[in-house]
Amino acid sequence: MIPVIGLIVGVGLGLWFQPEVPESLRPYLPIAIIAALDAVVGALRALGERRFDDRVFVISFVSNVLIAAFMVFLGDQLGVGSQLSTGVVVVLGIRIFANAAAIRRRIFRA
Amino acid sequence: MVDRAEGLLDQIAEQALDDDYYLVRSDPPSRGERLLTGAAAACFALMITVAAVQTQSDRPATERQQQALADDVQRRQDIQAQRTEKVAELTSDVARLTAAADRTDPALQALLARTGGAAVRGPGITVTLTPAADDGGQGDVSDADLRELTNALWFLGAEAISVNGRRLGTQSSIRTAGGAVTVNYESISPPYIISAIGDRDAMQERLDASRLGRYWVARADRTGLGYDVDSETDLRMDELAEARLRVPHATVMEVTK
Numbered sequence: 412m413i414p415v416i417g418l419i420v421g422v423g424l425g426l427w428f429q430p431e432v433p434e435s436l437r438p439y440l441p442i443a444i445i446a447a448l449d450a451v452v453g454a455l456r457a458l459g460e461r462r463f464d465d466r467v468f469v470i471s472f473v474s475n476v477l478i479a480a481f482m483v484f485l486g487d488q489l490g491v492g493s494q495l496s497t498g499v500v501v502v503l504g505i506r507i508f509a510n511a512a513a514i515r516r517r518i519f520r521a
Numbered sequence: 522m523v524d525r526a527e528g529l530l531d532q533i534a535e536q537a538l539d540d541d542y543y544l545v546r547s548d549p550p551s552r553g554e555r556l557l558t559g560a561a562a563a564c565f566a567l568m569i570t571v572a573a574v575q576t577q578s579d580r581p582a583t584e585r586q587q588q589a590l591a592d593d594v595q596r597r598q599d600i601q602a603q604r605t606e607k608v609a610e611l612t613s614d615v616a617r618l619t620a621a622a623d624r625t626d627p628a629l630q631a632l633l634a635r636t637g638g639a640a641v642r643g644p645g646i647t648v649t650l651t652p653a654a655d656d657g658g659q660g661d662v663s664d665a666d667l668r669e670l671t672n673a674l675w676f677l678g679a680e681a682i683s684v685n686g687r688r689l690g691t692q693s694s695i696r697t698a699g700g701a702v703t704v705n706y707e708s709i710s711p712p713y714i715i716s717a718i719g720d721r722d723a724m725q726e727r728l729d730a731s732r733l734g735r736y737w738v739a740r741a742d743r744t745g746l747g748y749d750v751d752s753e754t755d756l757r758m759d760e761l762a763e764a765r766l767r768v769p770h771a772t773v774m775e776v777t778k
Contacts, residue, residue, distance in 0.1 A: 413555050413556065413558060413559035413562075414558055414559055414562040415562075416559060417558070417559035417560060417561070417562035417563035417566070418562045418563065418565070418566040419566070420559075420563045420566075421562065421563035421564060421565065421566025421567035421568075421570065422566045422567075422569075422570050424563070424567055424570075425566070425567045425569075425570025425571045425573075425574060426570060426574070429571075429574050429578075430571055431575075432571060432572075432575050437575075440568065440571070440572050440575075441572065443568060444565075444568050444569055444572060447564070447565045447568060448565075450561075451562075451565055453537070453538050453539055453542070456537075456538055457538060457542040460542075462542050462543065463542070464541070464542060464544075464550070465550040465554035465555050465557060465558045466550070466554050467539060467541040467542055467544075468558055468561065469554070469557045469558055469560075469561050470541075471539050471541070472561040472564075472565070473561070502533055505530060505533045505534050505537070506533060506534070506537045507537075508534075509533075509534040509535075509537030510537045510538060513537070513538070
């Protein structure tokens, strides 16, 4: 229940304030979203497998976002920002698809 | 728990779920931890919403930029069309004014008349030479004879001269080629009629009085060739061919009048 309320509150805040993303942070937002999505899909799978843990979710969420943002930052500093972003997206994408597949198997038994 | 996969990507897929979820915890989650989960969910939703809103609000700016560029292109095409039109207009103006200048400028008209650039008409005299014999002797008429006579006519006040209808200009020549006299590189045949526009009475008087005139009368008497000087009220002469008016190398340095 609390996570659902959190989602609604987040959407509400975003729509209400419509904050302008600073130019310097713009490259990090899409990658941070992908990383957060990975943590969220993992949490949903754990929830289905009855092994969800709030602590693990919060820590993986925060660390995913921070590490993804840091890798983009590092890539920018090294001059290979787009390549590193692609790598991060590929790895996180595989994880997201694998977790989603596990959820699907559990729900549909297929 | 899971087999170690061979490839790196397989490994990622196998370990998709964080290993920590597999650690069994005995104590139930505290209230603070559940609130943190809610906060993380809120953060996730906020990020997606902000990114979506940002993209949405950026789109009009992008479209505005494209529209501005398209407008710019359109405007410049209009300007180009206008200028093309202007060029056509000015070109026709130039053509019209040039034609008008040809008709009205007296200095240009005098210049064209003198240099053979325009057809002319007016009073003058004609000198007709009919060779008595074709033997190259005194009874024949040579290119040198014609040159001498035309030069004399210029000196006596002729304003335009033609020989057998060939107008003389600044680049004209009278010479013999292949046994025939040529004017402007075109062969002519006897009788040779030299027409000269000018003050006919004065020219005729001066020619009759000149040494050359007397020489020709004497030569005609002696050899039997025809030498006739006639006064004409209306002589007409064509302009020179374009090829005889061309000045491809000379350019005007200074116009003094």
